Amino acid sequence: xxxxxxxxxxxxxxxxxxxxxxxxxxxxxxxxxxxxxxxxxxxxxxxxxxxxxxxxxxxxxxxxxxxxxxxxxxxxxxxxxxxxxxxxxxxxxxxxxxxxxxxxxxxxxxxxxxxxxxxxxxxxxxxxxxxxxxxxxxxxxxxxxxxxxxxxxxxxxxxxxxxxxxxxxxxxxxxxxxxxxxxxxxxxxxxxxxxxxxxxxxxxxxxxxxxxxxxxxxxxxxxxxxxxxxxxxxxxxxxxxxxxxxxxxxxxxxxxxxxxxxxxxxxxxxxxxxxxxxxxxxxxxxxxxxxxxxxxxxxxxxxxxxxxxxxxxxxxxxxxxxxxxxxxxxxxxxxxxxxxxxxxxxxxxxxxxxxxxxxxxxxxxxxxxx
Amino acid sequence: xxxxxxxxxxxxxxxxxxxxxxxxxxxxxxxxxxxxxxxxxxxxxxxxxxxxxxxxxxxxxxxxxx
Amino acid sequence: xxxxxxxxxxxxxxxxxxxxxxxxxxxxxxxxxxxxxxxxxxxxxxxxxxxxxxxxxxxxxxxxxxxxxxxxxxxxxxxxxxxxxxxxxxxxxxxxxxxxxxxxxxxxxxxxxxxxxxxxxxxxxxxxxxxxxxxxxxxxxxxxxxxxxxxxxxxxxxxxxxxxxxxxxxxxxxxxxxxxxxxxxxxxxxxxxxxxxxxxxxxxxxxxxxxxxxxxxxxxxxxxxxxxxxxxxxxxxxxxxxxxxxxxxxxxxxxxxxxxxx
Numbered sequence: 001x002x003x004x005x006x007x008x009x010x011x012x013x014x015x016x017x018x019x020x021x022x023x024x025x026x027x028x029x030x031x032x033x034x035x036x037x038x039x040x041x042x043x044x045x046x047x048x049x050x051x052x053x054x055x056x057x058x059x060x061x062x063x064x065x066x067x068x069x070x071x072x073x074x075x076x077x078x079x080x081x082x083x084x085x086x087x088x089x090x091x092x093x094x095x096x097x098x099x100x101x102x103x104x105x106x107x108x109x110x111x112x113x114x115x116x117x118x119x120x121x122x123x124x125x126x127x128x129x130x131x132x133x134x135x136x137x138x139x140x141x142x143x144x145x146x147x148x149x150x151x152x153x154x155x156x157x158x159x160x161x162x163x164x165x166x167x168x169x170x171x172x173x174x175x176x177x178x179x180x181x182x183x184x185x186x187x188x189x190x191x192x193x194x195x196x197x198x199x200x201x202x203x204x205x206x207x208x209x210x211x212x213x214x215x216x217x218x219x220x221x222x223x224x225x226x227x228x229x230x231x232x233x234x235x236x237x238x239x240x241x242x243x244x245x246x247x248x249x250x251x252x253x254x255x256x257x258x259x260x261x262x263x264x265x266x267x268x269x270x271x272x273x274x275x276x277x278x279x280x281x282x283x284x285x286x287x288x289x290x291x292x293x294x295x296x297x298x299x300x301x302x303x304x305x306x307x308x309x310x311x312x313x314x315x316x317x318x319x320x321x322x323x324x325x326x327x328x329x330x331x332x333x334x335x336x337x338x339x340x341x342x343x344x345x346x347x348x349x350x351x352x353x354x355x356x357x358x359x360x361x362x363x364x365x366x367x368x369x370x
Numbered sequence: 371x372x373x374x375x376x377x378x379x380x381x382x383x384x385x386x387x388x389x390x391x392x393x394x395x396x397x398x399x400x401x402x403x404x405x406x407x408x409x410x411x412x413x414x415x416x417x418x419x420x421x422x423x424x425x426x427x428x429x430x431x432x433x434x435x436x
Numbered sequence: 437x438x439x440x441x442x443x444x445x446x447x448x449x450x451x452x453x454x455x456x457x458x459x460x461x462x463x464x465x466x467x468x469x470x471x472x473x474x475x476x477x478x479x480x481x482x483x484x485x486x487x488x489x490x491x492x493x494x495x496x497x498x499x500x501x502x503x504x505x506x507x508x509x510x511x512x513x514x515x516x517x518x519x520x521x522x523x524x525x526x527x528x529x530x531x532x533x534x535x536x537x538x539x540x541x542x543x544x545x546x547x548x549x550x551x552x553x554x555x556x557x558x559x560x561x562x563x564x565x566x567x568x569x570x571x572x573x574x575x576x577x578x579x580x581x582x583x584x585x586x587x588x589x590x591x592x593x594x595x596x597x598x599x600x601x602x603x604x605x606x607x608x609x610x611x612x613x614x615x616x617x618x619x620x621x622x623x624x625x626x627x628x629x630x631x632x633x634x635x636x637x638x639x640x641x642x643x644x645x646x647x648x649x650x651x652x653x654x655x656x657x658x659x660x661x662x663x664x665x666x667x668x669x670x671x672x673x674x675x676x677x678x679x680x681x682x683x684x685x686x687x688x689x690x691x692x693x694x695x696x697x698x
Contacts, residue, residue: 053692057686058532376483397484400492401493410522428522431481431524432480432523432528434457434479434493434631435478436508436642
């Protein structure tokens with residue numbers, strides 16, 4: 001049974017409605033060592049500031065136990081922004097007249113050098129969905145170059161088959177990031193009117209295929225703002241729990257990206273406040289003590305710094321969402337606006353100042369030459 | 371003829387049946403279970419089944435155990 | 437709400453399983469079973485001894501008892517399989533407790549051989565309950581091989597030292613989707629209650645009852661303890677203070693939240 005089969009059982013349940021109900025006492029939940037989905041729901045329901053602080057103390061303590069005082073830094077590299085999908089909310093929507101570009105292999109190498117010079121060793125490579133301009137074999141060629149420079153390469157691309165994931169893993173990819181965007185299926189259909197991404201199930205089951213192919217880490221999450229945040233975080237949490245159960249040897253983590261201003265007319269229908277974001281992070285941390293939590297540069301600097309002690313384990317630094325953005329960002333239009341524009345050096349200093357160790361490398365693939 | 375009973379070699383008249391063996395050794399038939407050459411033999415055959423030389427028998431019973 | 441234990445579809449009315457070894461006198465057994473309320477009772481198979489007067493142990497077990505012959509004596513999977521087949525042929529039913537022990541010092545079970553035995557016996561339709569050393573990966577393999585429950589030890593057989601393997605048993609309860617029955621090592625009714633409070637489906641007790649000064653009274657105590665522990669588990673734990681003083685507030689920065697829309 002895939003995760004899609006599992007959550008289809010909840011299809012007729014008004015999860016969002018259940019979650020919106022008034023606050024419940026959470027003392028007994030915070031005292032437990034192992035939370036059930038019902039507890040997770042209770043943590044996501046509206047909270048007064050004191051309860052939220054209690055959750056924060058518990059989450060902080062739990063994160064220290066499982067992760068220590070470390071934050072892993074990484075950066076995204078956009079290889080190509082050609083895309084055949086018509087996702088209503090996305091800056092790279094096929095109908096948006098943004099300049100399209102795909103990096104040549106020499107350009108990829110230049111980007112790699114520039115990023116590696118900052119000391120970062122964990123890279124996330126992204127493309128839009130285009131099997132013409134950013135085919136699996138193109139991505140593989142990029143990975144062949146990139147693995148010379150980086151200890152860990154994750155992909156955030158269109159969903160692949162098991163065999164395709166196997167090919168990229170053999171080339172040196174060890175991580176998959178794929179956001180379901182929105183778990184609420186009806187809303188998903190509305191927001192993805194055209195293109196292969198319309199296939200809800202294929203996307204939802206991508207992490208399982210990557211798992212079967214032998215991926216080492218998986219990062220999932222909803223795009224907050226597209227639907228009721230409590231419900232979306234709930235399903236993302238269930239998804240992560242499912243993956244942990246199915247693939248006990250895979251490092252599972254979550255992101256909670258919030259919609260940012262981007263090219264195009266779409267504005268999020270369900271805006272998420274800072275308080276909501278914090279509550280989502282805390283609830284996830286308590287429900288999934290060993291899952292990583294990533295915060296990208298979508299969020300502004302001072303919020304990110306405050307989130308470090310609340311359960312976050314991984315953060316991007318020196319980011320650009322433009323193609324070739326690490327070498328010539330002036331020209332490109334990014335997928336979304338970055339909020340935290342700090343350089344890698346500045347991030348390292350900020351993380352240290354908060355009493356945490358900025359980690360640039362936590363993995364070494366013995367298959368690689370060096 | 372020689373047969374092995376519970377791991378030890380025993381001497382029995384040729385063509386003995388299981389029932390005869392039990393009687394000869396004073397073993398109450400009601401409580402034992404017989405396994406002959408790794409096959410459990412049901413009670414109704416004990417009178418008729420003839421043993422052969424070099425057969426290996428396990429005679430077991432149920433006892434208390436944890 | 438019906439909280440009856442189900443094992444492979446069979447309703448088991450008591451979550452206390454009883455071992456019948458080490459009793460001074462078989463006559464105690466029916467009284468112990470009655471006092472404890474136990475429904476599942478383990479027995480063993482042994483080769484008869486020409487010299488010793490023989491008794492039929494089964495006559496001491498009341499009607500309605502679910503027999504669970506164990507494979508004690510087996511040192512390998514092959515031996516365990518053999519004993520299980522003999523027991524079933526002898527009319528002991530489909531249940532079998534797999535116990536494969538080649539360690540005579542501590543009597544710790546061999547998880548590896550146990551997995552092999554389950555693979556064969558489950559295919560032959562046995563309801564297999566393996567006695568094992570609590571190890572998550574081994575338990576998963578046992579579950580995949582077709583076990584009907586998992587029986588991790590609380591402490592080595594006969595030691596009466598209580599739930600020494602608590603942390604690991606807890607992991608099994610969380611991760612394995614089968615009844616987890618703590619077997620071996622429980623020395624006191626409170627320890628049986630402790631196992632039940634963790635979420636164990638049942639416990640198996642032998643030595644603590646058989647060697648008590650008053651086995652019948654001890655059996656009654658264990659029966660009550662198992663019920664108490666189970667109810668405690670179902671009732672849910674109360675709120676306990678987990679943190680002393682709150683250190684510096686972590687969400688204070690939200691306090692004057694001018695809603696910053698991203």
